[in-house]
Every structure is written in C-alpha cells, then in structure tokens.
Amino acid sequence: MIIEKLLLQNFRRFKEKKFNFSNGFNIVIGKNGSGKTTILEAIYLLSTGKSFVTSAVQNCVNVSEDYFFVEGVFNNVSRLDQSQNTLSILFSKDKKVVHLNKRKVKAFSLIIGKFPVIVTDYALVELVKDGPSKRRDFINHVLTFTDEDYYKNILKYYSFLERRNEYLKDGKFTMDLLLFLSHELYDYGIKIMEKREKIINDFNERIRDIFYIIFDKKSELSIVYRPSKLEKLLDPDSITEEIRRKRTLYGIHLDEIEIFDGQINLREFASLGEAYSIGFILKLVESELIDRYKSTTPILLLDDFFSHLDEVKREKILNYIKNNEVILTSVSTNDVSKSILNSANVIILEDVLNENN
Numbered sequence: 001m002i003i004e005k006l007l008l009q010n011f012r013r014f015k016e017k018k019f020n021f022s023n024g025f026n027i028v029i030g031k032n033g034s035g036k037t038t039i040l041e042a043i044y045l046l047s048t049g050k051s052f053v054t055s056a057v058q059n060c061v062n063v064s065e066d067y068f069f070v071e072g073v074f075n076n077v078s079r080l081d082q083s084q085n086t087l088s089i090l091f092s093k094d095k096k097v098v099h100l101n102k103r104k105v106k107a108f109s110l111i112i113g114k115f116p117v118i119v120t121d122y123a124l125v126e127l128v129k130d131g132p133s134k135r136r137d138f139i140n141h142v143l144t145f146t147d148e149d150y151y152k153n154i155l156k157y158y159s160f161l162e163r164r165n166e167y168l169k170d171g172k173f174t175m176d177l178l179l180f181l182s183h184e185l186y187d188y189g190i191k192i193m194e195k196r197e198k199i200i201n202d203f204n205e206r207i208r209d210i211f212y213i214i215f216d217k218k219s220e221l222s223i224v225y226r227p228s229k230l231e232k233l234l235d236p237d238s239i240t241e242e243i244r245r246k247r248t249l250y251g252i253h254l255d256e257i258e259i260f261d262g263q264i265n266l267r268e269f270a271s272l273g274e275a276y277s278i279g280f281i282l283k284l285v286e287s288e289l290i291d292r293y294k295s296t297t298p299i300l301l302l303d304d305f306f307s308h309l310d311e312v313k314r315e316k317i318l319n320y321i322k323n324n325e326v327i328l329t330s331v332s333t334n335d336v337s338k339s340i341l342n343s344a345n346v347i348i349l350e351d352v353l354n355e356n357n
C-alpha cells in the first residue's frame with residue numbers, strides 16, 4: 001500500500017500544508033521542530049485513529065485553532081484491491097469525524113486495519129526494555145492489522161473489564177452480575193489469547209532469520225508468552241479475592257510477553273542500542289506478517305532513522321525494506337547515502353523561523 005498525498009490543516013504547527021509521496025523511499029529533511037515527526041504522526045493517525053506521540057489527540061490541534069483536518073490519498077490498499085481511497089479525519093471538540101471516499105464512517109473500528117502502517121522511533125527501546133504493557137500494545141497493533149476480528153474482541157473485552165472493575169471498586173453489584181462479566185471476560189479472553197499465541201509463534205518462526213539477514217550473526221531470539229490464568233476468572237476463591245482487593249486480578253490485560261535471547265531476558269540486559277535494534281527487527285517481522293495475512297506491504301514510517309544505527313545496519317535495513325513505501329525523517333542529508341538520496345523523493349521542510357505558515 002502507498003500513501004500518495006497528505007493534506008494537513010491546523011495540525012500541530014502546520015496551518016495548511018500538502019505533501020506528495022512517491023512509491024519507494026521518501027526522505028523528510030528538516031531541523032529540530034520543523035515538523036518531521038508531525039507528518040508521520042498524521043499518517044499514523046489516519047491508519048489507527050490514534051497518535052504515537054500523545055495519548056490525547058487534542059494536543060495535535062494547532063494552539064491557535066479549535067479543529068484540525070487531515071486527509072490522505074492511499075493507493076493499492078492490497079494486491080487484491082488496487083483502488084484509490086481518500087480517508088479524512090476532522091477533529092474538533094474532542095470528536096473525530098471520519099470520511100472514507102466522501103462517505104461518513106460511523107466508527108473508526110469499521111476501517112481499522114485497512115490502511116496498515118508501522119512506525120519506528122526511539123520508543124523501540126521501550127518496547128524491549130519497559131514493562132509488558134508495551135509489548136501487549138505491540139502485539140495488539142500487529143493483530144489489528146493481520147486479523148479481522150481481533151480489534152472488535154479487544155474493544156469488547158476492555159468494555160467488560162472496565163465495567164467489572166467499576167463494580168468491584170464501588171462494591172455495588174450482585175453476584176449474578178459479577179459472574180456474567182467474569183464469563184464474558186473469559187470467553188473474549190480465550191479468543192484473544194489464542195490469537196496472541198498464534199501470532200507470537202509466527203514471530204518466533206521468523207525473528208532469528210531476519211536478525212541474521214540484518215546483523216549477519218546468529219541469535220537465539222524468541223518471544224515468550226505467559227498468558228494470565230483465565231480460568232481463575234471463574235474460580236470462586238479467586239473471585240472472593242478480587243472482591244476483597246476491589247479489582248480484576250486475572251485476564252489478558254495482564255498477559256506477560258517477554259523477549260529472550262537464549263536464557264537472557266532482554267528487558268533486563270539489552271543495551272539501548274541493542275534494544276533499539278531488536279525492536280527494529282520486531283517491526284520488520286510485523287511488516288512481513290501483515291504482508292502474509294493481508295496481501296499488502298505496510299507503509300513504514302521511520303522517525304530519526306539515522307540517529308540510532310551504524311551505517312552497515314542502516315544499509316542492510318534499507319535494502320531489506322525496498323518493497324515497502326518508506327517515509328523516513330532526518331535532520332540533515334549528511335547521513336543519507338548518495339545512492340538512496342538520488343533515488344528517493346526528498347521533502348525539505350523550511351526552517352520554522354523563516355516560514356509564514
């Protein structure tokens with residue numbers, strides 16, 4: 001899939017700006033604060049309805065305005081669907097209004113997964129080194145783009161979880177109601193767990209090979225999945241404990257997902273550079289799996305690509321992803337090799353101070 005055009009209105013520092021991208025490498029060059037990450041953020045927003053920079057989309061509205069509008073034109077959404085799609089989001093008063101090909105979309109969940117993008121930035125380090133919630137989010141992201149039903153199951157699961165936790169917290173519930181919610185969490189939890197197990201197996205089949213291709217050395221990388229004990233949700237003793245502690249203590253929202261190299265848990269041991277590199281490998285596997293399950297190559301948004309990896313690894317990665325549309329950002333052209341620069345679409349953002357918009 002490719003994004004051909006992007007229009008930003010009142011989106012962070014851009015009052016009104018259009019960008020054209022080519023089907024290959026696109027390099028966005030600009031000084032600090034010139035809006036490089038903002039461009040990637042807008043594309044990610046069209047794909048997922050969320051930002052990867054902030055948890056509150058409201059922050060993307062230009063400070064002197066009260067709405068933003070983002071529109072993207074996507075081509076070749078999959079190898080089976082070569083049509084052109086125009087997707088837009090108007091955000092104002094904390095509400096998103098989404099249009100796909102001029103038709104209003106009732107809920108973002110109806111189109112999520114259709115326009116797959118993958119972003120890499122400094123948060124790759126957190127993906128490897130932070131607590132399991134980052135890796136659960138990552139697996140959720142992969143499954144949203146590879147499995148039709150996953151996102152719906154997750155939405156249902158979390159709405160039941162929220163209700164159950166509210167009842168446990170304020171103590172105003174009947175046992176029948178609590179058990180009903182326990183069964184819902186269990187049923188949705190089983191589906192989610194099975195899908196997580198399967199996709200993590202898929203990762204484990206490819207992760208060492210892709211690491212070898214990029215780093216030219218062997219590894220014993222694996223993702224280890226330890227699901228929370230779902231059967232406890234239905235166990236009377238555990239429910240008594242949950243009532244005492246006023247929250248849900250079991251379920252897929254507590255699944256542990258760890259990355260190991262042999263016996264070593266990388267969360268504890270990886271250096272920052274190693275964590276970034278392994279995070280990158282995870283994203284490359286994700287791209288391959290989206291391609292396998294959705295017959296499309298996701299758009300790769302590589303923020304500050306040149307800051308973290310040495311030249312040899314960078315060249316190998318760029319060579320590996322040459323079938324994807326890639327939009328990468330950098331503060332200067334100095335780090336970009338001549339061959340790439342010559343073949344890429346280069347977008348230069350004007351200096352913040354010299355620009356009128």
Ligand SMILES: Nc1ncnc2c1ncn2[C@@H]1O[C@H](COP(=O)(O)OP(=O)(O)OP(=O)(O)O)[C@@H](O)[C@H]1O
Binds near residue numbers: 031037
């Ligand atoms: N809601 C907003 N309204 C107006 N300007 C904003 C808003 N949010 C962020 N900005 C400005 O936009 C700029 C941030 O842009 P962005 O993060 O995209 O820069 P960048 O080119 O990625 O910089 P760096 O090289 O430091 O990563 C900053 O100057 C920031 O002050």
Ligand SMILES: [Mg+2]
Binds near residue numbers: 036037038303
């Ligand atoms: Mg940036």
